[in-house]
Amino acid sequence: MTDLSDNPDDAAQRSLHLLGYGNGDANWIAPLDDTDHDVVVVGGGQSGVAIAYALRRAGVARTSVVDAGRDESDLAWQSRARNLTLRTPKTVSGPELGNPALTFQVWFDATHGEGAFDGIDRIATSDWADYLEWFRRQVGIEVRRGVRLTDIEPVDDGRLRLHLENDERTWTEDTRKLVLATGVSGTGGPYIPAAVAALSDRVFAHTADEIDFDALRDRSVAVLGAAASAYDAAATALEAGAGDVHVYTRRPELVVAPLGGTRPNPLAQDVFHLLGDEERWRQRWRTAAQGANVPPESVERAAVFENYYLHLDAEWLSASEEDGRVIVHAADGTRTFDFAIAGTGYQQDPATRPELSTIAPYVARWADAYPAPEGLESELLASAPYLGSGYELTEREPGAAPWLRDIHVFSIGAAVSFGRPVGDIPSLRVGVPRLVEAITRDLVLADLRRARSAAVGGPVDDVR
Numbered sequence: 001m002t003d004l005s006d007n008p009d010d011a012a013q014r015s016l017h018l019l020g021y022g023n024g025d026a027n028w029i030a031p032l033d034d035t036d037h038d039v040v041v042v043g044g045g046q047s048g049v050a051i052a053y054a055l056r057r058a059g060v061a062r063t064s065v066v067d068a069g070r071d072e073s074d075l076a077w078q079s080r081a082r083n084l085t086l087r088t089p090k091t092v093s094g095p096e097l098g099n100p101a102l103t104f105q106v107w108f109d110a111t112h113g114e115g116a117f118d119g120i121d122r123i124a125t126s127d128w129a130d131y132l133e134w135f136r137r138q139v140g141i142e143v144r145r146g147v148r149l150t151d152i153e154p155v156d157d158g159r160l161r162l163h164l165e166n167d168e169r170t171w172t173e174d175t176r177k178l179v180l181a182t183g184v185s186g187t188g189g190p191y192i193p194a195a196v197a198a199l200s201d202r203v204f205a206h207t208a209d210e211i212d213f214d215a216l217r218d219r220s221v222a223v224l225g226a227a228a229s230a231y232d233a234a235a236t237a238l239e240a241g242a243g244d245v246h247v248y249t250r251r252p253e254l255v256v257a258p259l260g261g262t263r264p265n266p267l268a269q270d271v272f273h274l275l276g277d278e279e280r281w282r283q284r285w286r287t288a289a290q291g292a293n294v295p296p297e298s299v300e301r302a303a304v305f306e307n308y309y310l311h312l313d314a315e316w317l318s319a320s321e322e323d324g325r326v327i328v329h330a331a332d333g334t335r336t337f338d339f340a341i342a343g344t345g346y347q348q349d350p351a352t353r354p355e356l357s358t359i360a361p362y363v364a365r366w367a368d369a370y371p372a373p374e375g376l377e378s379e380l381l382a383s384a385p386y387l388g389s390g391y392e393l394t395e396r397e398p399g400a401a402p403w404l405r406d407i408h409v410f411s412i413g414a415a416v417s418f419g420r421p422v423g424d425i426p427s428l429r430v431g432v433p434r435l436v437e438a439i440t441r442d443l444v445l446a447d448l449r450r451a452r453s454a455a456v457g458g459p460v461d462d463v464r
Contacts (some may be wrong), residue, residue, distance in 0.1 A: 007074040008101070008110040015101035022140055023349030028059030029440075030447045032103035035159055035224045036173040038062040038443060042073065043181035044074050044143035046132050047410055047423045047432075050095035051179055053139040054436045057097075064175075066147040067162070072133055081129075082207075082232035085122035086425070087295055093429040094096055095135055102138060107131050149355045152178065154403040158446055171239040176446075177439050179408045182424055184208065186413030187356065187385055188348040196224065203326050207233050207343045217241035219338035222328055224248050224316055226255075227292035230343020234308070235301040237341070244307040246337070248330060251317035255293040264420070270430045273389055277370040284416050287378050290347065330431050348413040349383035366416055383408060387417040389430075390438025406442070410435055 016022060029038050038060055041048045044067030054065045069075055096102035105117045108127065136143070150170070151163035159174045180187065190206040205211045207229040213236050221242045223234045226249035234245045272280065288342060301310045319340060321327075326340045346423040350360040369383035388394050391414055393404040408433065414422035 004123055008106050008134075009138065011101045011106065012099075016139070019057070019099070020217075026059055027061035029062065029443050030450075031062075032157070032159070032176060034157075034174060034275070035176060037064045039064070039177040039179060040162060040173070040175040041065045041179045041181055042149050043067060043179075043183060043411070044069070044145065045183055045280050045423075046095055046425070047428065048131070048158050048179075048181040049136045049139070049141045049143070050097065050428050050432050051435060052141045053095070054097055054432050055439065056139075056141075058436050058440050060440060064144065064173075065141060066144045066149065068146070068148045070146045075129070077299075081125050081318065082236045083125055083228065083298065084301070085297070086128055087228065088123075088425045090117070090120065090123050092426050094425045095132070095432075097428070097432060102135060102196050103133050104128070107134050132156060134336055140215065140375070151355060151357075152359050154359075154401070158403075158406070160403065160406060174196040176443060177406050177408070178312070179410055179435070179439075180413070181289075181410045181423065182410050182413075183294050184346055185353075186346065186348050186411035186423075187350045187409055188346060188352050188383075188413065190342070191344050191347040191380070192342065193224070193344055194318070196319045199319060199321050199326060199340060203321055203324065203338070204340045204342070207341060208346070211236075211341065213237055213240035213242075216339055218243045220336075221245045222248065222326065222335070222340045223343060224340065225343035225345075226251070226294060226310075227343060227345070228278055228294050228298055229345075230341070231294050231298040231302055232237040233343055235298065238302055238305045238308060243311065243338075244306070245302070245305070246309045246335070247302070248311045248312060248314045248316060248328075250313065250331075251291060252313045254299065254310075255291045255314075256299060257293040266426065266429075269418075269426075271419045273387075273417060275419075280417070280419065281366070281370055281372060281381070282376065283419060285378055285383055288378055288381060290391060346412060347380050347383065348385065350385055350413075352397060359393075359401070359404070359407070362396055362404060364396045371392075381416050384416040385413055387414055389434075390442075391418075391422075391435050392438065408435060 003377050039055055041051050044065050046066050050063045052063050104123065108117045146166045148165050149162055150165055153161040155161050158176055160178050162175060164171055164173060185208065190204065190208040196204060216237050217240060219242055221237045223230050223245060226247055235249050237245050238410060311330065311332055314330045315328045319326055319328050326337045328335050328337060348355040350363050364386040365382060366384050366386050369386040372382060386394055387409055391408040391410055393407045393409065395401050395404055411423045412421055420427055
């Protein structure tokens, strides 16, 4: 048998052939008139490509992937991921979904030499980005780049009409199923605290934004927040030659992850969605209350610079813009900076995302499903969508929008319902197969219902 690392492309293609993958793009879903796709996946990153691969493997060939980025360089791992290495342990299964010939280790050893994988502690972010491009090519998933979803319109016969645009035109396409695999922005977007909401993009950015760090050379920079993304931005600014960088946190001490990191019990996370609402809420509330931690290597990366300053117990009371600079009024005093960066995480309220604005009034949030008891309130958690077991949106008012079950969220927007950062590498192993099973189940049962209806000459009960 040929060593998998001798020629990873040949090994990958042989493994896919043995599994029957891509064999004539066999489609086991009955075509529906006037429908362009059975499934459209929005997001061409690691989740979107893995989902499309799994759908094709299941026999759902009429699957299309769109991404707003114009090319591979616009993907998060290429543009906005400022961590030098992945925070996920290198041995955690990823998008290969059980196929050893498609693993990062096989690709890495073939690229860097036999045994190279054993010699690294963590996967370099740049290597992971290159691997994902190799993986996408091997599984043959084409991503329509530069295509933006602007609206979702429910139509009859179990279809969703997607309003799309690129730099040249606007148009619509109909699909039976929609998957939102939109990463950390998810069903919302960056969380912008009131203290910085009035700042312009001339002097302010969120870590979700593309930031020209070279332009910060010799400049004074303030970073609001002290979790991983905030520290990665601070370190990147320092490495780019910033004059000084001040990291602010409202907490009395840093929440630093234990050396070597800790990993939650993956089996407990796999069944989190089966817990009752009360238990799910309490667990997610406790996690949020503890605060996002920062890996020790991220802190050390910034701390080696003499012009790095940490402000503990220093909540920002307000920030204003004056003469092209930022005046920060914090609990520990007032200072002026040339630029401010917020590493304040994300919110997941569908009403704040333009392409979801039409459907948002019908979507159930956690606030609709489980009013939090006194002392456990959280506006951020409460505004997140309340999802079904197949990652599908649910109705705020039962019966008002049954088509919501055909829109699935595989992103950070599913975190409250599923207890983990959905879309991250550890979520793929179980999450993608669960999602694909739900999608194929719904499509096949709908086809059976339609066939029965045609046979008896009238409507039948919905077998879904």
